[in-house]
Every structure is written in C-alpha cells, then in structure tokens.
Amino acid sequence: MLAYHMSGYSGYGVQYSPYFDNRLAVVSGSNFGLVGNGKLFVLDIDMHGKIHESNSFLTQDCLFDVAWNELHENQVLVAQGDGTLRLFDTKLKQYPIAIFKEHQKEVFSCNWNLLSKQTFVSSSWDGTVKIWSPTRQQSLVTFLPHTLENTKNVDITTNVPLSNQKQHEGISRNKNCIYQAQFSPHDPNLVMCCSGNSYTTLFDLRQPAHTGNQQSFLAHSGLEVLTCDFNKYRPYTVATGGVDNTIRMWDLRMVGPNSSPAICVNEISGGHELAVRKVSWSPHHSNVLLSTSYDMTCCVWQDLSADGVKNTGRTNSIDPKQGCRFRFAQHTEFVYGADWSLWGQPGFIASTGWDGNVFIWNGLSLK
Amino acid sequence: MTERLAKIKDHLTAEFSGNVHQTRPDDIVVVSAHRSAIAKGFKGSFKELNTDYLLLQFLKEFFDELPSEISDHKELIGEVTCGNVLNFGAGATEHRSACLAAGIPYTTPFVAVNRQCSSGLTAVNDIANKIKVGQIDIGLALGVESMSKNYAKLNPLGSISEEMKIDPRAKKCMIPMGFTNENVAHMFSITRDEQDEFAANSYQKAEYASSHGLFEDEILPITLQDGTKILKDEGPRKNVTAQNLSALKPAFIKDKGTTTAGNSSQISDGVAGVLLARRSTADNLNLPIIGRYVAFQAVGVPPEIMGVGPAYAIPRVLKDVSLSVKDIDIFEINEAFAAQALYCINKLGIDVKKVNPRGGAIALGHPLGCTGARQVATILRELKSGQVGVVSMCIGTGMGAAAVFIKE
Numbered sequence: 001m002l003a004y005h006m007s008g009y010s011g012y013g014v015q016y017s018p019y020f021d022n023r024l025a026v027v028s029g030s031n032f033g034l035v036g037n038g039k040l041f042v043l044d045i046d047m048h049g050k051i052h053e054s055n056s057f058l059t060q061d062c063l064f065d066v067a068w069n070e071l072h073e074n075q076v077l078v079a080q081g082d083g084t085l086r087l088f089d090t091k092l093k094q095y096p097i098a099i100f101k102e103h104q105k106e107v108f109s110c111n112w113n114l115l116s117k118q119t120f121v122s123s124s125w126d127g128t129v130k131i132w133s134p135t136r137q138q139s140l141v142t143f144l145p146h147t148l149e150n151t152k153n154v155d156i157t158t159n160v161p162l163s164n165q166k167q168h169e170g171i172s173r174n175k176n177c178i179y180q181a182q183f184s185p186h187d188p189n190l191v192m193c194c195s196g197n198s199y200t201t202l203f204d205l206r207q208p209a210h211t212g213n214q215q216s217f218l219a220h221s222g223l224e225v226l227t228c229d230f231n232k233y234r235p236y237t238v239a240t241g242g243v244d245n246t247i248r249m250w251d252l253r254m255v256g257p258n259s260s261p262a263i264c265v266n267e268i269s270g271g272h273e274l275a276v277r278k279v280s281w282s283p284h285h286s287n288v289l290l291s292t293s294y295d296m297t298c299c300v301w302q303d304l305s306a307d308g309v310k311n312t313g314r315t316n317s318i319d320p321k322q323g324c325r326f327r328f329a330q331h332t333e334f335v336y337g338a339d340w341s342l343w344g345q346p347g348f349i350a351s352t353g354w355d356g357n358v359f360i361w362n363g364l365s366l367k
Numbered sequence: 368m369t370e371r372l373a374k375i376k377d378h379l380t381a382e383f384s385g386n387v388h389q390t391r392p393d394d395i396v397v398v399s400a401h402r403s404a405i406a407k408g409f410k411g412s413f414k415e416l417n418t419d420y421l422l423l424q425f426l427k428e429f430f431d432e433l434p435s436e437i438s439d440h441k442e443l444i445g446e447v448t449c450g451n452v453l454n455f456g457a458g459a460t461e462h463r464s465a466c467l468a469a470g471i472p473y474t475t476p477f478v479a480v481n482r483q484c485s486s487g488l489t490a491v492n493d494i495a496n497k498i499k500v501g502q503i504d505i506g507l508a509l510g511v512e513s514m515s516k517n518y519a520k521l522n523p524l525g526s527i528s529e530e531m532k533i534d535p536r537a538k539k540c541m542i543p544m545g546f547t548n549e550n551v552a553h554m555f556s557i558t559r560d561e562q563d564e565f566a567a568n569s570y571q572k573a574e575y576a577s578s579h580g581l582f583e584d585e586i587l588p589i590t591l592q593d594g595t596k597i598l599k600d601e602g603p604r605k606n607v608t609a610q611n612l613s614a615l616k617p618a619f620i621k622d623k624g625t626t627t628a629g630n631s632s633q634i635s636d637g638v639a640g641v642l643l644a645r646r647s648t649a650d651n652l653n654l655p656i657i658g659r660y661v662a663f664q665a666v667g668v669p670p671e672i673m674g675v676g677p678a679y680a681i682p683r684v685l686k687d688v689s690l691s692v693k694d695i696d697i698f699e700i701n702e703a704f705a706a707q708a709l710y711c712i713n714k715l716g717i718d719v720k721k722v723n724p725r726g727g728a729i730a731l732g733h734p735l736g737c738t739g740a741r742q743v744a745t746i747l748r749e750l751k752s753g754q755v756g757v758v759s760m761c762i763g764t765g766m767g768a769a770a771v772f773i774k775e
Contacts, residue, residue, distance in 0.1 A: 035368035081371075106371070177374070198391075218393060224378065243378050263501070275378040294379055 002360040004051035011352025013065040013337035019073035021343035029062025038063035070117040079107035109180040115188035123181035145201035146216035186235040194225035217262040233286030241276030266305035284346035292335035300326040300363035392647040397658040400641040400744040405732040408634030414515040419461035425638040426469035428587035445503025448493040450486025450510040451736035453517035457481035485768035488739025492663040504648040510740035511638040539670040545619035552706035559625040562705035563612040566630035570607035573726025602732040630705035635732025639740035661771040674707020676767020677759040678714040684769040699742040701760035702727035750774035
C-alpha cells in the first residue's frame with residue numbers, strides 16, 4: 001500500500017490520469033469540506049513507490065469531484081462548492097484556465113465523455129445536470145431529471161439544531177439534489193444521474209431535454225442514491241449505491257416504462273454498515289466493482305449475478321465466497337472517492353476520504 | 368456549511384426522510400374499502416347468518432363496486448387474507464370457499480389470520496407487506512365475524528394446560544377482557560363518570576353520523592336469505608347520555624367496578640374488506656386510488672392491562688414515519704372499553720375531537736375480526752385529501768396495533 005497525506009484537507013474525489021500511469025488528481029476540502037478552501041492535488045508516484053505532490057491549486061470553496069480532460073494530458077476539471085466547475089492546467093500555477101459558472105448550488109460531480117471526448121457532464125445540488133464543452137463558457141444543454149411530485153421540504157431546524165444563526169433558519173432538505181452524473185462508456189450520447197429523491201435517470205443527448213424523454217427508475221426505495229456507474233463491458237448493466245447501505249445492480253433493458261418500480265438484478269445488502277458513497281465498475285473485469293462508504297471501508301465485489309457472458313441468477317452477500325473479494329479498512333474516516341488504475345497489473349485502486357489520506361492498494365491481489 | 372452538514376447527517380442516519388406526502392410508484396394504495404352494516408349480536412339482522420354467507424354477500428357487492436378492470440379479472444388478485452377471531456381455525460376453510468363462491472378463481476390463494484381484535488388490520492398489513500416485497504401486485508384484505516354464531520361457543524380457558532394456569536406470566540392471558548379494563552381504570556384512576564361521558568359521546572357521534580348518512584358510502588348492503596337488504600348500523604341509539612348510562616350496573620366487578628354494558632363495546636356481527644395494490648399496478652389498470660397505506664406496527668403490552676395497547680403501538684408506528692401525534696388529523700381508536708380508550712387518548716395527548724369522529728365500537732359494535740378493516744373503511748371517508756389518519760386497537764392477551772393511512 002502506498003500512502004499520501006493531505007495535511008488539513010479531506011479528500012472527496014480521486015482520478016488516475018488517462019495519460020500518465022503514475023499520476024493522480026485528488027480534490028479535497030478544508031474542515032471536512034463543510035466550509036472553507038478547497039485544494040486540487042496533482043500527485044506523482046515515483047520509482048520508489050513514494051507519492052509526492054507535483055502541483056496543487058487552492059480554491060475558494062471545497063472541491064467535490066475531479067475529471068481529467070480526455071483530450072489533453074495536462075488538463076483537469078474540478079467540481080466546486082460555489083456552483084462552478086474549473087479547468088486547471090497542471091503545468092501552470094495558481095489559476096484555472098477556464099471557469100464554468102451556471103449551477104446555483106454545490107456541484108457534486110463531473111465526468112468527462114470517454115467516447116466523444118469533446119464534452120463533460122456536471123451535476124449539482126440545484127437539481128440539474130449540465131453538459132459542457134471546454135471551449136464554451138455556457139453549457140450546451142441542461143437537464144432537469146425526474147423531480148418529486150408534491151415535494152415538501154422538511155424544515156430541519158425542528159429536527160436537529162445544527163445552527164442557531166438566523167440565516168440558517170430557512171434551510172430545508174432538497175431531495176432533488178443530484179449526487180452523480182456519468183456518461184456511458186458505450187454510447188457518447190447516454191447520460192445517467194442519480195439523486196436524493198431515490199431516482200436514477202437516463203438521458204439521451206440526441207433527444208430534446210424535457211422530462212418526457214427521460215427514463216427514470218426508483219433505485220433505493222425512497223432513500224437517497226449517492227452514486228451510480230455504468231459497467232464498462234456490459235452496456236446495459238449499471239450499479240447504484242445509496243443511503244440504505246446497499247449496492248444494487250440493474251439491467252437497463254428491464255427498466256420498464258417511466259416510473260414503474262424496476263427489479264434490480266443483484267443487490268449487495270449488508271456489505272456496508274453505513275451509506276454507500278461511491279461505486280465504480282472495474283476497467284478490467286466485467287463483473288468486478290468497487291465501493292466506498294461512510295463506514296470507513298472500501299470493498300471490491302464480484303458481481304455473481306453474471307459470469308461475464310450470461311446471467312447466473314446468483315446473488316451476492318458479504319461472505320467472501322459470495323462475492324466480497326476484498327475489504328480495505330485502512331481509512332480512519334468516511335471514504336468518499338476511489339478510482340481504478342487503468343495501468344499495469346489489474347486491481348490497483350486509489351482511495352481518499354475525510355482522513356486526508358490517499359491510499360493506493362491492490363483490491364484483487366489477495367485471495 | 369449547515370446545509371452540507373445536514374446532508375451528511377441525512378446520509379448517516381438514513382432515516383425515513385419525513386415526507387409521507389411524497390407519492391411513489393411503489394406505494395401501497397387502497398383501491399377500495401367497504402364494510403357491511405354492523406348488526407347487533409344475538410338479536411340483530413345477521414344473527415342467523417354464518418360468516419361465510421356474510422362474506423359471500425359482501426364480496427358480491429364489493430366486486431360490483433369495483434371497475435371492470437378488476438371485477439372482470441379477479442385473477443389479478445394475488446392473495447386474499449381474511450381476519451377472523453371466533454370461527455374454528457379462524458375460518459380458513461369456509462372463508463376460502465366463500466371467496467370461490469364470490470367468483471375469485473381457485474388460482475388466487477387464501478390465508479386466514481387471527482390476531483384477536485386486530486385481525487382485520489393485520490390482514491391489511493399482511494397484504495401490504497406482500498405487495499411491498501413484490502410477491503403480489505394486488506391483494507384483498509378482509510375481516511369477518513359473527514359473534515352471534517360463535518361468541519357463546521368460545522371458551523378461551525377450555526384447552527389450557529395446567530402449566531399455563533399456574534405460570535404467573537401465562538395465566539394473565541386468561542384474564543377476561545372486562546377485568547383487564549377494570550385494571551386499567553383502577554391503575555390509572557379513570558372514573559366511571561369519565562367513562563360514561565366518553566361512551567355517551569360515542570353514541571351521539573355515531574347516531575349523528577348514521578342519521579345524516581355519513582356511512583352511506585362505506586356500507587355495502589348484505590342480502591339476507593329472504594331477500595331483505597341490510598344497510599343500517601344497528602348499534603347506534605338515540606338520546607344516550609352520560610346520565611342514563613350511569614344507571615347501569617357494573618358488568619364485571621359487582622360493587623366497585625366501573626365497566627358496564629354501556630361503556631363497553633357491543634357484541635356484533637359484520638364484515639369489511641380493503642383492496643390494496645401497488646400504485647404502479649393501480650395506475651396501469653386505471654384503478655381508483657382512495658388512500659395510501661403507509662405503515663403498521665404491532666407491540667406487546669402486559670396482558671392484564673391489554674387495553675393500553677394503542678398507547679404504545681401508535682408512537683411506535685409514528686416513529687417509523689417520522690410523524691408525531693399532532694401531525695395526525697384523525698384517529699380511529701377501537702373502543703373496546705371506554706376506560707382503555709380514554710387512557711390511550713390521554714396518555715398520548717390526543718385531541719379528543721380527532722378520535723372516532725363518527726363514533727366507535729361502544730356505539731357501532733365490535734365484530735372482533737372485522738373491526739380493523741372496518742376502521743380503515745371508515746377513516747378513509749373521514750379524512751380529507753392529503754390528511755393523515757391512524758387506525759389502532761388494543762388486542763386481547765396484551766398487544767396493540769396501529770397503522771398509518773393517507774387519504775388521496
């Protein structure tokens with residue numbers, strides 16, 4: 001295991017460079033990402049397995065997600081708490097080369113299109129998903145995914161007095177917050193996003209951006225969906241993770257007409273003791289996925305419901321024989337971000353979390 | 368910062384996010400809920416009828432009320448659960464046969480449930496759970512009871528082993544209900560006057576509701592063998608006051624008792640049914656949706672004061688859905704006895720105006736296995752669109768059950 005500690009910052013996202021096998025981008029926030037500066041770290045792994053900072057950028061607000069430009073080896077995009085997306089050049093110092101400002105609230109995720117490479121997608125607490133081109137300041141299109149009918153925001157101040165300050169009295173829970181949006185690695189026009197209202201929604205960029213063209217399904221029985229990912233080998237398979245502590249796998253062909261409850265093809269329940277923060281399918285195997293959780297662990301799972309060719313009908317559990325390939329428990333705080341290395345021996349994973357550590361470990365070497 | 372912190376707290380607590388008003392495709396909705404008139408036990412209109420006959424007549428009318436999408440396709444009903452207390456084996460055989468006679472195909476399975484006075488509500492919960500986990504899409508919950516036919520035959524102590532009779536915990540289950548209520552009245556100092564006042568109030572509300580046609584929508588006619596149709600509750604009486612109830616003698620403890628025939632539930636016969644479906648299924652079939660089942664809980668309480676059941680079941684179920692007593696618009700709390708109902712109302716701090724606005728079992732009657740389903744049919748007419756209601760009852764041998772419904 002390799003380690004790097006970001007002093008004073010809590011990690012939220014990490015991604016391996018698609019161009020250099022020893023380079024990582026990590027985004028973080030001070031004060032656990034609740035308030036204050038954010039920082040983008042560009043980390044290099046040297047020949048001796050030491051990780052050192054090759055560059056870093058301080059930002060005005062916390063950073064929640066990161067995506068390398070698939071067309072430019074030195075450009076990295078970050079999602080910031082003040083509603084902006086910023087593109088940095090790792091060869092430069094201090095300032096971003098572009099700022100994309102349209103979202104009204106925290107931007108929680110950004111993802112570069114792996115196929116067309118000309119666009120990226122962002123999702124925000126303001127309930128929108130936006131598609132951007134790095135060459136344009138304005139977004140290309142904005143999607144409003146399935147929102148709750150009868151949304152009644154609950155006044156949290158009656159529940160837990162988190163603050164006695166007057167300006168915080170009107171805070172309400174926004175269940176339409178979109179935690180993650182992803183381009184399909186199989187179709188450059190397909191975007192998936194997941195939100196606090198428990199729905200996962202699919203858009204096709206070729207269709208006009210109104211809700212009638214979306215395909216939505218209730219993914220985590222009313223509880224928030226925090227993460228989603230497309231399988232890199234099976235175009236119809238996606239995974240979601242949520243506040244119900246479960247990871248669910250779906251076959252998009254079985255997601256029926258809008259809003260009818262879909263049946264998941266596999267569910268890993270009890271795999272994490274707290275909410276699942278991130279799921280990511282392996283770039284090397286069609287049936288391996290990674291998850292991170294508030295329970296301070298990362299897990300590598302083998303999806304038993306498919307053997308890579310056909311469906312087996314088997315389900316997973318936390319038993320190693322039943323799919324739990326590896327549990328990584330070195331983090332001492334919530335684990336937020338994790339990414340598979342595309343390089344070298346399959347199975348290397350970088351993870352980061354509130355403890356400020358970036359760990360690199362192999363999730364497939366043992367057992 | 369506070370908002371970000373609140374979000375993380377939400378992720379960690381994973382609580383039901385406190386919005387019961389949000390509609391979802393996997394909601395469990397009530398398509399139809401009806402009941403028969405409640406007839407007086409031993410001397411009422413149903414005194415000669417077996418429960419299977421009652422059930423058959425009821426089901427015929429129940430299906431007539433439903434749109435053809437379901438009444439012509441009864442095979443869509445994935446399960447029938449019928450609550451009953453007094454029949455042999457909770458009526459598993461005769462009630463299945465009544466379902467077949469009513470045109471439900473033999474391919475639809477049937478189950479009889481008996482959780483004493485909550486059997487009707489337990490049937491609703493049973494169907495709702497099966498819909499929730501995906502076993503079925505549509506299900507029918509029923510409750511039927513003929514106390515006329517079966518109450519006298521019942522001897523709860525008949526087949527109790529000596530071991531139960533001497534075990535200090537076990538023998539409490541054999542305490543007759545009236546005595547458990549005397550215990551509640553005595554322990555929590557509920558006076559005879561309060562009880563009579565409550566009972567008279569129940570009579571007045573029921574009499575008003577009955578004479579003003581407030582039950583017309585929920586009551587389906589039962590056709591007797593001679594062709595007569597029974598449409599009116601037989602329990603409510605005019606001019607019942609606390610004063611004339613106070614003249615009645617205690618029924619259980621002769622000298623010091625406070626429980627009388629006037630402030631206890633009546634012995635009755637009746638039947639009720641609730642058709643439930645998943646919202647997506649109901650929408651696909653264009654079925655009407657009158658309300659939504661939200662949650663159910665049953666709890667155990669000391670058998671010797673079983674009447675306190677609702678006081679524990681209601682907070683338990685409300686906690687599940689992050690609601691408090693003050694969020695509830697109407698409570699249907701079964702009035703097994705005035706004292707136990709009063710205890711629960713006072714203990715939970717419920718505004719008495721919200722309780723049984725059309726009267727309760729003291730005035731209407733308490734056909735044991737039918738009651739829970741009857742209350743669902745009633746509360747869905749009492750609530751206005753968007754309002755939240757709670758159905759609850761105490762249960763013999765020391766339990767309480769409560770369920771939350773929303774009118775759509």
